[in-house]
Amino acid sequence: MADTIITAQTVVDNCVSRRKDVDETTWKDAELLSYLNKAIDNIGMMLIYLESELAITDATVTLVANTQEYLFAHADTNMDNFWAMAREGVYFAAGTKPLVPAVYNTKIRNKTTTTLTYPVKYYLTKDSIGLIPIPTTAATCLGATLKCRYYMKPTVLALGDTMPYTNIFNEPASLFVDSIAALRDEMDIKAYQEARTALEELVLRVIRYRNPIGPKALPPKVQ
Secondary structure, three states: OOOOOOOHHHHHHOOHHHOOOOOOOOOHHHHHHHHHHHHHHHHHHHHHHHHOHHHEEEEEEEEOOOOOOOEEOOOOOOOOOOEEEEEEEEEEEEOOOEEEOOOHHHHHHOOOOOOOOOOEEEEEEOOOOEEEOOOOOHHHOOOOEEEEEEEEOOOOOOOEEEEOOHOOHHHHHHHHHHHHHHHHHOHHHHHHHHHHHHHHHHHHHHHHHOOOOOOOOOOOOOO
């Protein structure tokens, strides 16, 4: 299943809603796809709370001498759709210790202090990752590749796109689609919350079976 390419179209086609409405008179594909994207977005957020490897993406940052901040969406950074950094997720390819996360005020206190060796801390802004102290030419010569492991915001799926997370959440997502489709004409917030809670419980079961150590944190309960 994990090695099989399954598209969003296939998931939509196999939904109970579509089987009941093959002519798309009640639910168009576009509507069911929007519910599917909502499910994937919720799953993605849960995987961040659970610190799941399923949602982690690897990226590299190419350091430039005397440059402190690097945009996420840049050819030399390659962290498109950045959502959150993984725990101990920032380290140098040639180093041994992860960089310590810091708040922006640490950058302010550091001022223009530079280093001839590796920077030891990193901080995040709304669109960049920054390093403390600022790497010099000598620092970049030690190894200019910074590794980053981060959580990417789920890409909005088109019908022809491949399902994410190695397909293991296709069935929970499909059940969510059917729940929302069935409730569409009489939707209230309580019904939506119940459907979302059911999705969360299915995701938790999958993650607990997949990771024998267990999640480090649990997502907040929907009230």
